[in-house]
């Protein structure tokens with residue numbers, strides 16, 4: 001007969017549903033893009049202005065399921081066009097799944113590929129304030145965070161210029177600084193780690209490490225095997241819209257690297 005302690009030990013692996021931070025269930029995402037067939041003179045004359053509308057469907061994500069527990073850093077790897085960004089946009093709630101469901105518990109902060117979210121006609125200061133309000137911070141929290149964000153982004157005197165005057169590096173630094181200072185429960189980062197110079201990347205990396213230590217959930221899309229290995233607990237490998245593999249970060253990187261047949265150290269150094 002098992003003792004009480006043995007019994008409770010048997011249950012140690014059980015995690016209540018509330019520990020799940022992101023649940024992706026049988027998710028498929030199809031883009032439907034309407035376009036017009038390029039008319040020739042002959043077809044134009046024949047149709048006299050009636051245009052032929054065509055719809056092209058791209059199944060970017062196909063029946064993908066996985067979940068991320070609170071406090072986990074999940075890496076996402078895969079070739080260009082594999083569906084990584086599409087998946088992240090859906091987790092962010094920007095793009096609804098065509099099929100299946102996504103459940104997200106907590107406040108999400110998104111750092112999508114550079115350029116999303118900011119209005120280039122507004123100043124850096126205005127964008128930070130709008131971003132903060134959109135993220136649900138109140139005025140006091142914002143005032144407190146504002147200086148931290150500007151410090152982190154190292155943009156002091158540029159904050160009052162319209163963002164169209166920013167270099168892509170400045171733009172990216174501000175995007176990163178805003179995303180990580182929003183106290184997110186869930187931080188989604190799509191290939192944005194390579195922003196800025198080596199010093200800034202190191203600082204970003206350290207900041208992400210400290211977020212991880214605070215039990216935040218992070219989803220990190222990256223081609224940098226070193227970053228995935230160093231930062232992530234688990235990883236998913238997307239291949240042509242399918243979930244090719246979901247497991248321990250090191251195992252997934254090993255498998256993906258073998259699939260690509262590449263040497264790893266080059267990628268590592270390039271990306272950090």
Ligand SMILES: Nc1ncnc2c1ncn2[C@@H]1O[C@H](COP(=O)(O)OP(=O)(O)O)[C@@H](O)[C@H]1O
Pocket residue numbers: 031032033058059060078079080081082083084085086087
């Ligand atoms: N806005 C869009 N409209 C139509 N097709 C898209 C759009 N965004 C991505 N796609 C297509 O979806 C597929 C997956 O793209 P994406 O999620 O960006 O892959 P990854 O981030 O892994 O490079 C690709 O075939 C791409 O061409």
Ligand SMILES: [Mg+2]
Pocket residue numbers: 084085086191
């Ligand atoms: Mg992408």
